[in-house]
Amino acid sequence: MIPGAFEYHRPKTLVDAVTMLASLGEDARPLAGGHSLIPLMKQRLSAPSHLIDLAGIGDLRTISEENGALVLGAMVTQRALLASALVQVKAPLLIEAAQQIADPQIRALGTLGGNVANGDPGNDMPAVMMCLDASYVAQGPKGMRHIKARDFYHGAYDTALAAGEILTAIHVPIVAGQGTAYEKLKRKIGDYAVAAAAVVLTMANGKVATCSIGLTNVAPTPLWAKDAAAMLVGTTLDAGSVKKAVAAAEAITDPASDGRGPPDYRRKMAGIMLTRALARAASRAA
Amino acid sequence: MAKINVTMTVNGEEVSGLAEPRTLLVHFIRETLNLTGTHIGCETSHCGACTIDLDGVSVKSCTRFAVQAEGSHIRTIEGIAHADGTLHQLQESFRQMHGLQCGYCTPGMILRAWRLLQENPRPSEDEIRHGISGNLCRCTGYQNIVKSIQHAAAALNGETFAEAAQ
Ligand SMILES: Cc1cc2nc3c(=O)[nH]c(=O)nc-3n(C[C@H](O)[C@H](O)[C@H](O)COP(=O)(O)OP(=O)(O)OC[C@H]3O[C@@H](n4cnc5c(N)ncnc54)[C@H](O)[C@@H]3O)c2cc1C
Ligand code: FES
Ligand code: FES
Numbered sequence: 254m255i256p257g258a259f260e261y262h263r264p265k266t267l268v269d270a271v272t273m274l275a276s277l278g279e280d281a282r283p284l285a286g287g288h289s290l291i292p293l294m295k296q297r298l299s300a301p302s303h304l305i306d307l308a309g310i311g312d313l314r315t316i317s318e319e320n321g322a323l324v325l326g327a328m329v330t331q332r333a334l335l336a337s338a339l340v341q342v343k344a345p346l347l348i349e350a351a352q353q354i355a356d357p358q359i360r361a362l363g364t365l366g367g368n369v370a371n372g373d374p375g376n377d378m379p380a381v382m383m384c385l386d387a388s389y390v391a392q393g394p395k396g397m398r399h400i401k402a403r404d405f406y407h408g409a410y411d412t413a414l415a416a417g418e419i420l421t422a423i424h425v426p427i428v429a430g431q432g433t434a435y436e437k438l439k440r441k442i443g444d445y446a447v448a449a450a451a452v453v454l455t456m457a458n459g460k461v462a463t464c465s466i467g468l469t470n471v472a473p474t475p476l477w478a479k480d481a482a483a484m485l486v487g488t489t490l491d492a493g494s495v496k497k498a499v500a501a502a503e504a505i506t507d508p509a510s511d512g513r514g515p516p517d518y519r520r521k522m523a524g525i526m527l528t529r530a531l532a533r534a535a536s537r538a539a
Numbered sequence: 540m541a542k543i544n545v546t547m548t549v550n551g552e553e554v555s556g557l558a559e560p561r562t563l564l565v566h567f568i569r570e571t572l573n574l575t576g577t578h579i580g581c582e583t584s585h586c587g588a589c590t591i592d593l594d595g596v597s598v599k600s601c602t603r604f605a606v607q608a609e610g611s612h613i614r615t616i617e618g619i620a621h622a623d624g625t626l627h628q629l630q631e632s633f634r635q636m637h638g639l640q641c642g643y644c645t646p647g648m649i650l651r652a653w654r655l656l657q658e659n660p661r662p663s664e665d666e667i668r669h670g671i672s673g674n675l676c677r678c679t680g681y682q683n684i685v686k687s688i689q690h691a692a693a694a695l696n697g698e699t700f701a702e703a704a705q
Contacts, residue, residue, distance in 0.1 A: 358596075
């Protein structure tokens, strides 16, 4: 399995990379960890004529805290994310999700930027980022802009990123007292989700004060289940309220039928994952 | 497409060769450097037979272009034994504990275990199983691979591993 021929570029600065991407046009693609792009190129489902390797740009690998948000460079690998003490303390949901992505070798090279920019509904980070209300920083020929994760995903492999734009960083708001959980059903370790659910909530006096829900791999895009989450605010997460919210979340899914099961099964599994994630997130809320 | 000269350090030695940009690192290692100990199982990033050590992490060399490895430090199965030819403890433990049958997955398993024991010198059985979750074996059922790694970890820590191979 050999990919089609292409020209390889390794710019040293972001400015050079953006200029290159703009001047080489439609057939040029950024290359990050390569663990989604190279498999697609081997199958000739993707055949870019230029690859712009982002690995030479040093400042895309930093993890920091700025103005109440975690700022994660696009080229931070899943492995580096898992090793970050700052992320472990400030955003344990990212750790829980990263642990369930693929296997050690793939996590060593696969990047956060690649995971969220890829646009494959099977990727785990997009629904988590929607759940956390993260935003992405995009740098293009016309300058820099922020795009909310919740507005980023338009369809399978169709995102808000314009031609020539490179995703440089992800901003994740840090909120104290949140309980979070990511529940992922997979056929085997290292596989994409049959269905998965991310939950972020806060509790006050035994009742849900705020709630956000993200769903993975049960529609052409990751889903932010806004209405389902709103139904839980003010409840004690009693069985009746959870059941209603889960039904509302299941109703917005539109799963594909593939080796991971038929749509009805995956829709139900999304509901089960959500039920479990709600219980676990509540048990962790301060 | 024009070939590019690629230089990297493999098993402590600086080597270079010509590669098309689309040449996969595993093909470069096997066919240009003639180091055929690194195997190709699936070529789809699933099996881990092609696992090597690249700049201090285990990677699947079928999912990397050779040109991306410019300037990298790589270790393959050929660079695991000691300089005098005696086996590394992991190789010795795989031999003693029957950690291989056909041997196809073994170079990848050993390279992954080699890095795992540096990341975590005293892994639990569960940590070993998660640590090698990117490496498939079609023969052993994994029991003796896990025991081989436990055996090697114990020996490297100056301890003894009491269990026998199954
Ligand atoms: C066997 C296997 C199992 C896997 N299992 C999972 C799983 O369970 N969950 C999961 O989430 N993922 C899984 N993955 C995918 C893996 O996590 C990828 O690493 C990830 O999807 C893409 O990140 P990357 O850095 O490898 O990006 P690449 O493959 O390099 O790029 C992916 C796409 O994003 C674009 N891109 C990359 N970076 C940028 C950027 N900074 N700006 C703009 N565009 C960019 C590229 O042009 C390309 O189109 C699996 C992969 C394999 C091979
Ligand atoms: S040959 Fe590379 S993972 Fe199977
Ligand atoms: S020993 Fe045969 S595949 Fe592992």
